[in-house]
Each structure stands twice: as structure tokens, then as C-alpha cells.
Amino acid sequence: MIQEALREIQRGTAEIIDGERIEKLLKNYYENGQTYTVKAGFDPTAPDLHLGHTVLLQKLAIFQKYGAKIQFLIGDFTAQIGDPTGKSATRKTLSALDIEENAKSYKEQVFKILDPEKTEVVFNSDWINALGAAGMLSLTTTFNVARMLERDDFDKRYKSGTSISISEFIYPLLQGYDSVHLKSDIEIGGTDQKFNLLMGRHLQRAYEIGKEQAVLMMPILEGLDGVQKMSKSLGNYIGVSEEPNEMYGKILSISDELMWRYYELLSSQTLDEIEVLYVNVNNGSVHPKTAKEDLALEIIERFHSKEAAEEAKTEFQRVHANNEIPTDMEEFELSESPIWIAKALVECKLTPSTSQARRDIKQGAVKIDQEKIEEEQFQMQSGEYILQVGKRKFAKARVK
RNA sequence: GGUGAGAUAGUCAAGUGGCCAACGACGGCGGACUGUAAAUCCGCUCCCUUCGGGUUCAGAGGUUCGACUCCUCUUCUCACCA
Numbered sequence A: 001m002i003q004e005a006l007r008e009i010q011r012g013t014a015e016i017i018d019g020e021r022i023e024k025l026l027k028n029y030y031e032n033g034q035t036y037t038v039k040a041g042f043d044p045t046a047p048d049l050h051l052g053h054t055v056l057l058q059k060l061a062i063f064q065k066y067g068a069k070i071q072f073l074i075g076d077f078t079a080q081i082g083d084p085t086g087k088s089a090t091r092k093t094l095s096a097l098d099i100e101e102n103a104k105s106y107k108e109q110v111f112k113i114l115d116p117e118k119t120e121v122v123f124n125s126d127w128i129n130a131l132g133a134a135g136m137l138s139l140t141t142t143f144n145v146a147r148m149l150e151r152d153d154f155d156k157r158y159k160s161g162t163s164i165s166i167s168e169f170i171y172p173l174l175q176g177y178d179s180v181h182l183k184s185d186i187e188i189g190g191t192d193q194k195f196n197l198l199m200g201r202h203l204q205r206a207y208e209i210g211k212e213q214a215v216l217m218m219p220i221l222e223g224l225d226g227v228q229k230m231s232k233s234l235g236n237y238i239g240v241s242e243e244p245n246e247m248y249g250k251i252l253s254i255s256d257e258l259m260w261r262y263y264e265l266l267s268s269q270t271l272d273e274i275e276v277l278y279v280n281v282n283n284g285s286v287h288p289k290t291a292k293e294d295l296a297l298e299i300i301e302r303f304h305s306k307e308a309a310e311e312a313k314t315e316f317q318r319v320h321a322n323n324e325i326p327t328d329m330e331e332f333e334l335s336e337s338p339i340w341i342a343k344a345l346v347e348c349k350l351t352p353s354t355s356q357a358r359r360d361i362k363q364g365a366v367k368i369d370q371e372k373i374e375e376e377q378f379q380m381q382s383g384e385y386i387l388q389v390g391k392r393k394f395a396k397a398r399v400k
Numbered sequence B: 001g002g003u004g005a006g007a008u009a010g011u012c013a014a015g016u017g018g019c020c021a022a023c024g025a026c027g028g029c030g031g032a033c034u035g036u037a038a039a040u041c042c043g044c045u046c047c048c049u050u051c052g053g054g055u056u057c058a059g060a061g062g063u064u065c066g067a068c069u070c071c072u073c074u075u076c077u078c079a080c081c082a
Helices: A002-010 A019-032 A051-065 A096-110 A125-140 A152-159 A166-182 A191-206 A244-252 A256-266 A271-282 A288-303 A306-321 A341-347 A354-362
Strands: A015-017 A036-042 A068-074 A119-123 A186-190 A214-218 A331-333 A366-368 A383-389 A393-399
Touching: A002 A019, A002 A051, A015 A019, A015 A191, A019 A036, A019 A186, A019 A214, A036 A051, A036 A166, A051 A068, A051 A186, A051 A214, A051 A256, A068 A096, A068 A166, A119 A125, A125 A166, A166 A191, A186 A191, A191 A214, A244 A288, A244 A306, A256 A271, A256 A288, A271 A288, A288 A306, A341 A354, A341 A366, A341 A383, A341 A393, A354 A366
Parallel strands: A036 A068, A036 A186, A068 A119, A186 A214, A331 A393
Antiparallel strands: A015 A214, A366 A383, A383 A393
16 A cells, blocks of 8 residues: 555656655555644736646645645745746735736635645735744755755856845745744655755754744646647646636647656556556557547546546547537627628637638638638628538637 | 947748848647647748738948948947957
């Protein structure tokens, strides 16, 4: 049992510091029923989660399965400073109201993965405000500037003469102090958080609370392209609140190779189950598409529902495999009658300009009621039509 | 504060008086193909109802028959010096 737990906990991790300690905690849980705490900090600046963020949450869910109590920390105090990690310039601060708002939508999304019974949501302003000037001062005596400057991002900024605010030095200290206050047994975070995570160990030692947290780091999830990290700004992400149909299509579009990475980091299936699947796909008894479909279904079910997932699958089948029309599409009332086809496409937002529309027609991408349009000058008479550009863009148009 | 370099379409990046709506790469879109919105191959990629017209190469002026390309000023970025 402990072995299984350990395997699942180690699954997909980038690095574990003090793995022995984790082993001891598990042993203690299975032999004495003693639970332990796992801390994970979240910055309330970005409440719009995508699958990349859920890698950490999945890991937390696994810990819950094996006896952990999660300390889900919302860094409302530290958000006022802004985490300097990976940043090349000082960040602007957030208002208290923004933070409160963000924290709220955070919780909604997070409990789709975590078990609320085994999760304690905490705000670090609770104890950091209580620290006071004296407490803060003594916190700063535990570390020195030289070591702080060893941090890669600080180092670069210092050398290039980019401003580093003193408050940014405080940030890792405060994050570490959270671990002191919460007496965390384990803290998990992304690989980019290494410095901050280790600070927790350092401070727990300095404050002599009798333990030093183990640290577990998860890799950054690759985006749909399989190369760059998943991020909103790169547009290669799957948001947790996206429509089921969108999610389904996006997951199916990843490469077969990337699929296994997603299985490892995102699926709730056990390693053994995945291993079996992997073998079956490789020996040809299971089609890779089936494996990908199952992954898509699992993920959609997690954020929506089983029915929604099944519907998305049916819909995808209909539109892409059978070349049929989707069940739902946007409807538009057109301005003229009769209307030039290129203009109609622009009005239905299927193409950004009439020039683009004409190119699409020339390339044979435009269909009305499933019929390909060859003639650029085509005029639409009054009636209701289904317009289509390419395989994926549909609209219902009404000509008066 | 001084000197030098630079600012080109979504991004990167060619072009240094007409052959430029502007090479190329990436991205995006479309077509073929496919288990897929993957991979591969092909095409398109400023706007305008089109063998034509309009507006572009940081901004404003100027030189010229003609400028993204030359000159002046302005703004911003970068490098070196102080």
C-alpha cells in the first residue's frame, strides 16, 4: 500500500527534496492513522485556471487519497507584493478588492478536483498581518542579501541594472514563513518555485518548529503544441471553464506522444491502468484515437459532467467524422436582401473581411447548406441558410 | 547629459531611390489526405465586388517625375561613455 502511494506521489514529478520524509509520513499514516499536511500556495491574481494549473491540483488530490490534509493557501497578502519569480521587472500590486474577488472564483474551480472535506483554505494575510513590524524584522534576520542575490532572476536583474524592490526580497521570506506558521509537512509547487519552496525548509529550521517540510516540484505542462509551456498568452491552453466541445476538440488535436504526458500529469487513472493502456496501444489492440477520446472524456467529465462529455464526443463525431452540421450554431439576421455572399460571411463573423471571404470562396472553403459555392459574385436570396467556412466555422443566416 | 545603432505586416526578420503590398521563417487560415483540429503535401495570408482601385514600412515635414529606401525635426528602444 505504501509502495503504491509512493509511486503515485512520485508520478510525473520533476524533483523531490527529502523523499524519505514523505515515506515516513506515509508509513505513519498507514500504521498509526496519523494524517499529515501538504501545503500549496496560490497567487490570487490569476483565477482563470487552465489545465497547466491543474497539474498541481491533481497531485494534491492524490495526496488527499493517501491521507493528507491540504493546506490550500491563497497568498492574499503576498499578492500585494507580487512574486518576483521569473519576472524581469517589478510587478504592479493588486487592490484588496480584486484579490477577494479572485479568491472566490478560485475556490469554485478548485473544488472540482479537490475534496473539500480534506482541504483547508487559508489566507496568509491572517498571520502575516499579525506578525507586526518586530516580527517582520526578525524574519529578515534569518537570511542575507548575498544568498538572496544568488537567485537567478534577481541576479540577472541586478546585473542588468533593472530595479529590484526590497519588497520583492521579502516575498520568498513570507512564503517560507507561511510554512512555519502552518507547520507544513510537505509543500508542493512548480519547478520555477524551487527557491521559494526551499525557503520554507530554511525558515522552519530557523524558527525551530521541529520539522523541515519535504518539497515536491511538478514540471510545467506543455501546451497543445507540445513544445512551449501551456499559457494563456501563447494561446495553446485548455481552460477549465471552456465549453465541452472546445475541450474535446483541443484534446483530440494533441499529438499521440503528448497524450501520454497528459495521461501522466492530468489523468486520475492509476499508473498501472495507464501502463496497460500504453501496452495495448503499442501492440495495436487499442486504437490511439480511442485512448485520446477516453482522456478527453475524463477531463471533460471532471470540469463539466459525464453527459456533457458524451455529448461532446457525439458532436465531434458528427461534425468531423461524418461531415455533418453541428447541432448548435450562432444565428444572424442579415442587413440586405439579396446579399452578396462575401458580405454575408463577414456579417456572420465567419471571416474578418470581404477580401478574406473572397479568398476563401476561391479556395472552395465556403458552403451554403452543404453546397460548395464556386462563384464569387453569388447573391443570397431571402430565406434561411447554413453558412460554412472550412470545417469548423458555421453560422445560421437569415436573409429577409 | 554625450556619442553611436535602430524602429518594416500577428511575431521574428529581409529590403538601402523605381522590378515593393514589400524575400523568408513562425504563426494563422483553406484544400488534399488521415483515427484527430496531429503529421505530411499544396495554396492563401492589408483593405475594397476584382485583369482595377485604396491605404501601408514609428510620427511630422522636405528633396525627387518617383521614397520603406535620401534630408530635417519629434517620439520611443538599445549599446557605449559620463
